[in-house]
Amino acid sequence: MPTVEELYRNYGILADATEQVGQHKDAYQVILDGVKGGTKEKRLAAQFIPKFFKHFPELADSAINAQLDLCEDEDVSIRRQAIKELPQFATGENLPRVADILTQLLQTDDSAEFNLVNNALLSIFKMDAKGTLGGLFSQILQGEDIVRERAIKFLSTKLKTLPDEVLTKEVEELILTESKKVLEDVTGEEFVLFMKILSGLKSLQTVSGRQQLVELVAEQADLEQTFNPSDPDCVDRLLQCTRQAVPLFSKNVHSTRFVTYFCEQVLPNLSSLTTPVEGLDIQLEVLKLLAEMSSFCGDMEKLETNLRKLFDKLLEYMPLPPEEAENGENAGNEEPKLQFSYVECLLYSFHQLGRKLPDFLTAKLNAEKLKDFKIRLQYFARGLQVYIRQLRLALQGKTGEALKTDENKIKVVALKITNNINVLIKVTSDIKEFFFHCCSSYHYRQKRASEDTTSGSPPKKSSAGPKRDARQIYNPPSGKYSSNLSNFNYERSLQGK
Structure with missing residues (x-):
């Protein structure tokens, strides 16, 4: 094993040789042997080996292996030095191997070391993006769980920081190709991260690109399979996938396939849905997603059938007025619950799909069912007005x-939600105008949930007209609001509650 003095002497031989450095193979071998020495010798070897690496291609494997030994040393300072120098080995055919090694090193628990690995990976990414991706995806597909997890997170956070000249069209195509292989077997969290990666690629931000992403999500959601409401994993997968698909929909990228699946497979099983997420109102979550997608639904094959399913589900959440006893009081002991958030979502979805079949209410329903709907609608509207007054009174003067x-x-x-429903009900009351009413008159905001819905600030004034290709986004309720409102006690206030 060489001493510190011997390492410095052979370093001097190589440094002074200039263009003839490649002729001093023995001197470089002495430096490679430094990895077998003590702490001081290893630190010097970690610096000297990469400095002259390119001059000795015949010793490339030995040099990389020696540096890798130093990357795994017990002394953290030696590991950090060795990792910092690894990009110098990333030349030609060695680059994918270095990328593979660095990806494996992402499993470190030392924060400074972890940052060095990230910086080294970014460094070689700028040298050869395709070669670096080869090493990263190799570990994602075949590496240990911790390495796979951190490699995916590296891609999801670092790709967006790379300049355009690095992320060329060819590089993005490679990312898509390799991502499809990984998506054949991913967890829910991994799927979300890969959708973040892919949706950030320039080539997939076009209409055709978004359509391609929607198809990927649909495949992941298993929309060809029969829905199993009693399987929590099946339910969770559908919701996870749908959440990823919603931002991709537009007037040119339709949500028809998802909306159809929800109407045909999920709505009929709404009451029997199970979820592994504790505290989640799974029924409301489904209805919120359906409402968000309904704006961008294209031509649907079984539109009338699915409208009936939506209509029937809407009736479930719009109770009939309680029967009156002889003394004018309610004959029943319990007052009907008015599920405002559920109704808001269902009314909006019903309106959006019904615009494609405007005679549904008047020509497709029999007179008795239409009368029943009007009665429920009027009762719900009266209860809604009471709740709106109560909320306004409770918030009056508060800033x-x-x-x-x-x-x-x-x-x-809750006040925003009830106002939304109020507008919907006013339109619905005029059956002929229900499906023709312009969506822009509703209180649905075009900004997504990033807008602080709990702010007390007044809403910003909208521009004179919609922007080009503006997407009308349904802003779903952020909670569940119900009220036990009596048919005969409409002037109650919140005082004393």
Whole structure:
């Protein structure tokens, strides 16, 4: 084993040789043997080996293996030095191997070391993006779980930081090709990360690119298979996939396939859905997603059948008025629950799909069913007006900090929801105009949930006209609001509650 003095002497021989450095193979071998020495010798070897690596191609394997030994040393300072120098080995056919090694090193628990690995990977990415991706995807497909997890997270966070000259069209095509291989077997979290990776690629931000992503999500969601509402994993997979698909839909990229599946397979089983997510109102979550997708639904094969399913589900959440006893009081002991959030989602979805079949209410329903619908609608509207008055009274005069309490935040959101429903019901009351009413008159906001729905600030004024290719996004309710409102006690206030 060489001493520190011997390492410095042979380093001097190589440094002074200039263009003839390749003739001093023995001197370089002494430096390679430094990895077998003590702490001081290893630190010097970690610096000297990469410096002269390119001059000795016949010793490339030995040099990389020696540096890799140093990357796995017990001394953290030696590991850090060795990792920092690894990009110098990333030349020609060696680059994919270096990328593979660095990807494996992502499993380190030392934060400084982890940052060095990230920086080294980014460095060689800029040298050869395709070669680096080869090493990364090799470990994602075949590496240990911790390496796979961190390699995916590296791609999801670092790709967007790379310049356009690195992420060329060919590189993006390679990312898509390799991602499809990984998507054949992924967890829910991994799927979300890969959708983040792919949706950030320039080549997939076009209409055809978004359509390609929707098809990928649909395949992941197993929309060709019969839905099993009692299988929590099946339910969770569908919701995860649909959440990823929703931002991709537009007037040119239709949600028809997803909306059809929800209407035919999910709505009929709404009450029997199971979920592994504790505390999640799974029924409301499904209805919110359906409402968001309904704006971009194209031509549907079984439109009338699916409208009937939506209509029947809507009736379930719009109760009939309670029967009156002789004394004018309710004959039943319990007052019907008015499920405002459910109705908001269903009414909106029903309206959006019904615009494609405007005679559904008047020509496709018999007189008795239409009369029943009107009665339920009027009863629900009366209860809604009471709740709106109660909310306004409770929020009257409150500004600033007073609106930031949990209770008042809920009331602010509830007021927005009930106002949404109120507009929908007013339109619905005129059956002939129901499916022709312009969506822009609704209180549905075009911004997604990133807008703070609990803010007490007044809404911004909209521009004179819609922007080109503006997407009308349904902003779903952020909570579940119900109220036990009596048919005969419409002037109750929130005082004393």
